[in-house]
Amino acid sequence: MSTTPQRINTPTGDTRSIEALKAAAARDPKAAIKETARQFEALFMQEVMKSMRQATLSSGMLDNSATQLGTEMLDTQFAGKLTGIPGGLSQAIERHLQRQMGLSETTPATGRGAGPAAAAPAALPTLAQKNVQPHVQSFILKHDASARYAQAKTGIPASFMIAQAAHESGWGKREIMQADGSTSHNIFGIKAGANWKGKVAEVQTTEYIDGKPQRVTARFRAYSSYAEAFKDYAQLLTSNDRYRDVVAKAGNAQSFAQGLQRAGYATDPEYANKLTRVINTTMRVQRALA
Template identity: 30%
Template sequence: TGWENGPLGYPTTDEVCGLRNGGCYQTYQDGSIHWTSATGAHATHGAIGERWASQNWEQGPLGYPTSDEIATGTGSYQMFEGGAIIWTANGSRTEAITMNSSGLTPTQQDYLRQALPAAVAESQQYGVPVSVALGQSILESGWGGSTLSSRYNNYFGIKCSTSSPYQSGCINMGSGEYLHSSYQIISSSFRTYGSRTDSFLDHGYFLTHNSRYGGAFAHTDDPDRFIREVARAGYATDPNYTQKVINLMNAYNLYQYDI
């Protein structure tokens, strides 16, 4: 982080071990570094570090940090075992998002744990509600079980008719489409990605760089209205697409993750 010239300053303690799950930490003038064999070593400081401390550090619902602080165009965020803490520059607002595994199968818990940071990154960068990004990705990828998502990290079914800075290539695959009210399997060219996060960021890029979806961004504080506008603009051919996404957002209370 830049030694003593970085955001942490000089160390103020030696390394201290014996924390939960064999963890260790060291404190600095303006923050701390925590480590476990499972999560690695990550620094916390500033408003995000204060919020984590207020929730009882690694003993709280968030657990240990799993990333360093990541800057976005509107602030920054940091991922933890049990969720995320987001700091928004506009108004200097800090919010903790804790993953709720109640009612989820182990497969669904694993998907949500991995998808949540990607959805948070998309929301911070492009303004798409976290609940909508999660709901669409669950529907499009079958909780990450589709071939397109598991092999090629495409969680939204975005095609190669245009290009983006996030895609790594294209792949031809069969997909289900509604053509003239009839469900058919057709061959399409889909974008491929190097990571799950790239797919989520590309979803935000796709929506913000197509003017037809502009109306949705007047309703970022209303996820149901947001997805209705996206679907109305022609995102999917399924006539029931909007209701399917809203049903998922309701069934798993994805709204609780909105920033």
């Protein structure tokens, strides 16, 4: 008899699906954990899709219950396609649950009666043992789904986008804030030019003028969510003539970072070198999480 848990075809699931998972957990805990992690990622991806839909203005001319149902079904299909990608959120959740249950990647699927007592004593090195700070790991996992969605739409590597967001925001510690203290969700440091019609946040920032750092007040774009920020960033790089070659020639971390600096994304003369280091760190952590 197969010990593979019943696969849920819709992210929402039902009572029978939950009972099937419970039964599978008794037979094969690792397989049940894998399926649970996949379902959680699918739910998360659908929420990302929903958030991005809400960030896009609708004309209302052809909107009705049928088109709404079609859109929801399409989002479910997209969520399914983006779920289970190697190095993604489900694998990180799976490893976390295995550690919580005392299972390791080398623990055999021994069937009924298997449990923490049967776990292999040797576990894989933790990220802390690899000198990865918790806030770095948290930032990467937090924005993984939004970055992978933007990658699927534009071809820009998710690791490059996460790294640039990390560099611009200090791994989320220096986000651009609104006057009332709330976040602008602008973790890419994108400024609000004359053509920007959305919300803005005015803050003090450092600009390099003639190679010298100076404090100035600048207007930055503000978003309703991080997913919206990733979407706008990806659109900026693929639709703006200044950055089109950056995406086309982004063969590696260094060429991507140098292309952004040449295109004028930032005024810091060391921007490319700094961003390259952050991209390499991001990819190293992603490999450790995979």
